[in-house]
Amino acid sequence: MKLSFMLQKNCIITNIKGGCRGREDILREMVDALFENTELKEENIGKGELVLSLLEREKQQPTSLGDGFAFPHARFPELKSFYMLLGICREGVEFNSLDDKATNFFIMTIVSSANPEILLKSRAAMMRFMMPLPVRKAILKAKSKDEIWEMIDKSNIRVDYEILAKEIMRPQIGFLRLDMGLKEAARTLHKYHIDTLPLLDGNNNFIRDITCHDIFVYGLPDLFANIRKAPSMKDISEMDAFFKVNQAITLKDLRIDRPAPVIDSEAPLMEVIYQMTLNARNILYVVKNKKILGVIDRYNIIDKVLMG
Template sequence: MDKEPQIVFSSHTVLLDIAVQDKWELIRQMVGVLCAEGLLSPNPSITEQQVLDAVIQRENEMNTALGKGVALPHARIPGFQGVGMAVARLRNPITYNGKNEDHQVWLVVLLVVPFEEPQLVLKLMALAARMVSDEAVTNLFRSVSDPELVADLVYDRVFRRDTLVLARDIMRPPLVEVRPDMPLPEVTRLMSEHMLESVAVTEPDGTLLGQITCDNLFKLGLPDFFSHLKSVSFIREFDPFENYFKKEAHYLARDVMTSDVATVPDDATLLEVIFELAVKSNPKVYVVRDGKRVGVIDRSTVLNRIINI
């Protein structure tokens, strides 16, 4: 039987209302607390500086802010023995990445795990995502003054429960809002500005109506019979956008969108998401709750938040 890994996490690694200048100072403090609590006891060949360097390297490779004021810095260290976790609630939010309010962070969970056990990072990421989406839990984290209570809550959810990663845990918020009466030139400008191959068309309340893809746009100026051709070499001089520009100024989003949209509920499992993306070859799936779009998952989302974690 495999020996249970040593877990370094307690009220002593919960830091409440600490004041820091930036995320680097915060990460140094959190790594220091973990090491002071015995993180390196089963790892005599690893130093505190090596752990710190591993966390910093991960931050430099990819921003670990999850959104809604929460960040998940972490390190996966080859051959590392045990698991270390620290939680910090900041007295004042800090700019974690970027310069606007969307990157302000007030709650940080730092994790150090063996490289061979990425599931622990995924599990914690799922927990953090649910915490910020649950107003009651978020309010508890904002107001609680007892480190023991925070430690018990987090320990129970992370180390005692079998947490599945769900669609709502890894989805990204929508980048743009497209209404059915939006003029087509405005839609294409948004798609170009945000480098999107497709956008959802929704009602003001978030109800998903359909989507507009680059394929929809490219085919707008082509005659219907083109879909039956095997080659266009005999009409190479045909301008595929001549008819498009004749129509563009008069078209609205509803005139171009298609209702053929891949969706998953927000409680869909990771397997169900991957099935839609890989097996059914959908480049993107929209996450819905009660018929309303609440997020989106594409292949890059899975790369960033699952495979490259």
């Protein structure tokens, strides 16, 4: 099925208002458009109920994933059809994005709980169409919804296409560098409240991942051996002294033998799940030509595939 068949022309809104607006106002504007232009008004769902469901989803996990995109969505068991809306805010608006940048493109989908796969496939199809930067620029410059719909139709993007790693990844926030000292690396991990970050070389090529465990264990094997023997020990002066004395040690001094957790951007969804399950991966970096495109973690799988 072509994407242009699923996204009706009158469900392309080219004038989403920007400025200092809350998420609820933006969602209400799009919900109003859906009720006005589709058969959603004939479903057993009210506007208020739909807005509350969309807001609840935003509270669970923001749907603005970065690069100017947001994917507000909701599922209802009694829904008879599938509804999609493309909202465009030319100046951009704050929508609690993961990369803290303004959001320009809102892809809203309302689906039946009985058919959750269509949510992910329709979202993936929209991303295949809109991912190229020239396409996004052309959409922002388009003078009418007809012009945008023609672009979608001529792309011949289909919704019944296999879901790929690059279509479910989220942006990678934060990096480590080879010349970083261990203490600076530890602070960077702490800054993002995360246990692992990708390590890049001077050309921004991905080398491998670095974890908190890698940093703490390096040069402190005796301390960690004692911790295993006496888990109740409270004196961490040895660790503090290590960071103070060994400031010249950088991440390039670490020797880590485990394979880097990477997956190709074109890998199908089942390959992603297989790699995470078989190799007990908590995270996979989506890499193409040695460059990080994004990251997939187990929460991504649960959130996008199971929870919608």
